[in-house]
Structure formats: C-alpha cells, structure tokens
Amino acid sequence: MTAATEQFRTHKTPTDAAALASLREQIADLEGQLTELTRHQQALRTALDDLRARLPKGEPHSDPALGHCARDVVRLLRGAGRPLTALELLEEMATHRLNWREGTVRHVLADLTAEGVLREGHGLRPRSYLLAGGVSAAPASRRTP
Numbered sequence: 791m792t793a794a795t796e797q798f799r800t801h802k803t804p805t806d807a808a809a810l811a812s813l814r815e816q817i818a819d820l821e822g823q824l825t826e827l828t829r830h831q832q833a834l835r836t837a838l839d840d841l842r843a844r845l846p847k848g849e850p851h852s853d854p855a856l857g858h859c860a861r862d863v864v865r866l867l868r869g870a871g872r873p874l875t876a877l878e879l880l881e882e883m884a885t886h887r888l889n890w891r892e893g894t895v896r897h898v899l900a901d902l903t904a905e906g907v908l909r910e911g912h913g914l915r916p917r918s919y920l921l922a923g924g925v926s927a928a929p930a931s932r933r934t935p
Contacts (some may be wrong), residue, residue, distance in 0.1 A: 841923035859898045860889050864907065864921065865912050873911030873918035 866882045867874060874882065876896050883890055890898075899919055902908040911918040 802918075823922050837923075841921075844905075854899055856894065856901070859894050860902055860907075862890065863902065865922065867908070867919065867921050871916045872919040873914070879919075884933045908914050915934060 856862045862883065863879060866879060866886070876892065876899060879895055879899075880890070880892060883895070899908065899909065903910060903919065906922055908924040911920050
C-alpha cells in the first residue's frame with residue numbers, strides 16, 4: 791500500500807465518526823433486544839416443560855382408548871382457548887370426526903381433572919373444563935352460554 795492509500799484508509803471524517811457511533815448504538819440496542827428475547831424464550835421453555843410434566847404420558851389409562859380420547863380432549867381444549875362443557879366438547883369432536891361416546895368423554899374429563907391436567911371453570915362457566923396449564927378464558931363478550 792502506498793502512503794497516500796494508508797492515510798486515506800485511516801483518516802476519519804466527522805460524518806464517519808457519527809455514522810460509526812450510530813451503528814454502535816444500533817448494535818447495542820439489538821444486543822439488548824436479543825438478551826430480552828433469550829430471557830423470554832427461557833421462560834416459555836420452562837412453562838412448556840411444566841405443562842408437559844402435567845400431561846399424561848403414553849397411555850396413562852388401563853384402556854388405551856381412554857388415552858386416545860384424553861389426547862383428543864386436551865387437543866380440542868387447547869385449540870378452543872376457552873372453557874368448554876362436556877357437550878360442547880362432544881360437538882367439537884363431531885365436527886372433527888372424532889366419535890367418542892358421552893360416557894367416555896365424561897370419564898376422561900374426570901380422570902384428567904383428578905390428574906391436574908384440566909381444571910373446572912367454575913367462575914368462568916359452570917360445568918366447563920379448561921387446561922390447568924394456564925389457558926385463559928375468552929372475554930365475556932365472546933363466551934357462548
């Protein structure tokens with residue numbers, strides 16, 4: 791390199807310094823956001839691990855069909871995002887072409903509630919069920935009787 795090229799490369803003008811300071815500030819902001827996202831991701835992982843620990847593992851029931859029904863109940867309640875009664879669950883199952891008898895669904899609801907996977911939505915909707923892992927109820931204006 792010639793001396794002139796070296797002098798040009800190392801010479802910083804005030805605009806270069808301001809641009810460099812702005813870039814450093816942007817990088818610092820992005821690093822802060824990344825740190826916050828990492829913390830949030832870890833909190834979500836912890837919540838997911840806690841929920842997985844509460845869900846039935848494998849076939850928790852002596853009858854494998856009850857285990858399949860339990861998975862369907864949990865999946866439908868998760869998708870609904872609001873408390874559902876046993877009859878509403880049966881209606882949802884019918885729309886998804888899941889053919890469980892009412893007695894089987896009620897048995898599974900009782901088992902899952904006893905295991906702590908579900909909880910009853912007493913204050914939200916009488917005789918309704920929701921996931922115990924923190925599924926919140928829909929606002930009152932969106933609930934169905």
